[in-house]
Every structure is written in structure tokens, then in C-alpha cells.
Amino acid sequence: MDDIAKALPRKGPASPEIADWIRDQIRTSRFVPGQRLVEVDIIRKTGGSRFKVREALQRLAAEGLVEIEENRGASVREASMSEIRQLYRSRAALESICAGDFARDASPAEKAELQAIAEKMESCLEDGAPERFGSLNAQWHAMIMRVTGNTVIESIVRRLNTPVHHLLFETFYRGNRMQDAVNDHRLILSAIMEGDVEGAERAMRQHVENGLQFLASLDKALHRE
Amino acid sequence: MDDIAKALPRKGPASPEIADWIRDQIRTSRFVPGQRLVEVDIIRKTGGSRFKVREALQRLAAEGLVEIEENRGASVREASMSEIRQLYRSRAALESICAGDFARDASPAEKAELQAIAEKMESCLEDGAPERFGSLNAQWHAMIMRVTGNTVIESIVRRLNTPVHHLLFETFYRGNRMQDAVNDHRLILSAIMEGDVEGAERAMRQHVENGLQFLASLDKALHRE
DNA sequence: ATCGACATAATTGTCAACAATATCGTTATC
């Protein structure tokens, strides 16, 4: 008679969760580029064991989000502008493929859902909710890739984004980036609705390149301030 | 007087070297997809400690080359045909960008060097040396990306290739894949020599897509045999 | 006050032992 109900062992977080936690700290700029990630600190704050923390750091290093130096430990890696430029070129190429696929292969219902997300984003413009906007934006881009079965490309793009995630987050707080993005999305959507494959590709490519432009100008502003 | 010359501590291999070793085993089909990677075996064959082996496996898991299941350990991951197709589409997009860059920005000396590698590959045709051909092929593709500073793209492409590396290796032993590749390379090179950016992009895209076609037919042949 | 040598503390690297889990073979039961 096992009414004990397994007496849940209450283990600490597993290494993927710790990795997620660190990623999130970086994304929200609580860990900034160059900062050293001391193992004991992370243990204290997550409750994970040292072994798991090291596993998590190892994974993040493989992702390129942190850097591990011999006997000096892990630190948040700083992405250079040249690197960011390459990341965006890659994103432009990969996401435009998926946008074309979506225009060709997505069902009317799926296209409608994509539009629904876009409309939610537009409603963020008025009450200015950058973090909600950012989350919806991620959803929007992910849907285009996932619906057409491009899960591998989706995971590549997610990885490409991580090193600039905290900057992306930042851009939505600045200038009229949100408005610009909404306009771009409208263009992409209309091409998708018409089933215009090449148009969708072109519009998506332009959208990503616009994002790079904004990031570049933001970078300049931050460094000269 | 320390003529002891440091009495070299003779440590075992570090985790990156162990990871390289495992990658190589997979590439040469000594470890095949689905096979379980038992930690003790790897320890025995590499001389590394268990800790380092686990570190290496963790890295390879982050790369997507192996899969780690809770309490069941690591095994070589099998790439589905759908996944391979996406990998090749991505490669086609990314490498064609670099080919265009190369046609535009590479110096005459660099272009000549690229041609020199291509000629070495052609000499492999006669004495049929697939493994040498494969190594030169990797060099050739890497040079196009590296010379124009697209190091990030280069690393992405390298990662994309790892899960199909053992198949690539295989293709050079089969049919007239080597001859086909040489022909493709000729087309790419002539566009590059003329500084024809779009032509180089197109030719590279075609080359990668040809590679996918060959792989797909190989896959069919292997599964039906 | 500045600099360097030294001692001390903080941090990471490594290992070996132990615990938890899964795998496989054996036996008992129907």
C-alpha cells in the first residue's frame, strides 16, 4: 500500500533550468557583458549543485553566450558589432526562407493566427508595453518558422539571437522601434496573405536588415553617449 | 638547480580534445547513429577522467551531435532526412552569401589560392583519394568564408555540417560525386574570378543543393538496399 | 606615495567514492 505518494525527493533545479535562469539574467541585463559568473554565486541564487552549475555553464559556452577561460571561469561574452552584423545577415537569409515557405504553405487559419498576434502587437503601441511587445514579437517570428516545419532553422535563429537578446529588449524601449516593426510586419503579412512568396521573402529580409540598422545606431549612441 | 625540466605532469587529455576525439569517431562511422556512448568506454579509450568525459559529452549535446537522456546517458543522434534538408537549405543560403562576398572583396592573391586548392582536388580525381579530397573540400569551403571575415557564419556552417559529416565522407566514395563537385567548383570559381557577385552566389547555392540531392539519393539507396 | 615580494583568501579544476537508476538474466508461477 503506497499511499506515501512518492514523497517527492525535492531535488534542486536541473542544469537546463539553471542555464535558462542564467540566459534570462543576461537577457534582462542583470548580468552584463564582461561580468564574471562566479560559480558559488549562481549556486546560492539558484539552489543548484556546483556540478549542475558547471554543466549549465558548459552548455552556455557551447552556445557562445558565455566564455570560459582556463582557471578564470566563465564570463558573459560581449558580441562585437562585426559579429552582430553577421548574425543579422544570417537571420535575414534564414528567416526570409521561412517567410516564403509560410506564404506558400500555411493554411488560411494559420495565416489568420499570425495576423491576430500582429494585431495584439499593434495594441501595445498605444499603452506602450515594450516587454509584452518583445514577447509577442518573439512569438510572431517563431510561428512563421515553426508552422512550416522549419524547426531546425528556428533553433538556429534562436541561438543567433541570444547574444543580442538584451539589446533587442532595449531597442523596444527606444525611439519608434516598435512602430517601425509594426509597419514591417504589415508589409510581410500582406505579402503572406496574397501568397506572394518572393514578396514575403523580400519583406522579411528588409525587416531584419532594418533591425540591424536600428541596433547599429543604438550601439553608436551607447558608446559615444 | 632545476634540471628536472618541470617533470611534465602528464595529465590526461582535456575535455575539448575528448570532444574532438568523439566527433572524429562519429565522422569516420566508428560510432554510428543510435549507438550509446558509455562513459567508461570513452575513459578507457581516451585516458581522460570521467569528469572530463562528461564535460565533453555535455558540449557535444549542446552542439546537437549527441543526445543525453536522463539516467540513460549519451547516444549518437540520428539526423532525419527532413532535418538534413533544412541544414542544406541553411547552408545554401549562408554559403552563397560568403561566395558573393568573396567574389567582391577577396584579393587576387586570395582568389589564386582558392584556385590552387581546387586544382589539388582535381588531382585527387585520378588517383581517387576520397579522404584527401574531403579534407581539401573542407578547406576550400572554409577559405571562402574566412577570408571575407565571415567567421561567425563559418562557425555556424561547421556546426550545421557535423551531424552529416559521416555521410559527406561517405558520398565521396560513391558514384561520381567527386567529379560533380569539381565541376561545381569550376563554375563557382569562374564567377569569382570575374568578380561576378550574383553569379557566385547562384553557383554556390546550386552546388550545395546538388550535394543535398546526392545525399538524398544515397539515403534512399542505404535504406532500401 | 609607489612599487614589488610575500602571505592570504577566493575561485576554479580534478578526482574518487557513494547513491540512484536502468538493464539484463533468473526463477517461480500459472
Place this chain on the structure above:
DNA sequence: GATAACGATATTGTTGACAATTATGTCGAT
């Protein structure tokens, strides 16, 4: 003979301690 319960073995998960290395603070000489 098939199946289920059981036990033995193999394999992975986790922990803690200790070694090696790097960072920090202290003191004395100039």
C-alpha cells in the same frame, strides 16, 4: 511455454573534499 516478480550487474547522477591556480591584501624598501 509465456509472463511477472525478483535480484544481480552495469551505468549514470551527485556530492563533497582536496589540489591547483588566480586574485587580493599587507608590509617593507626606496
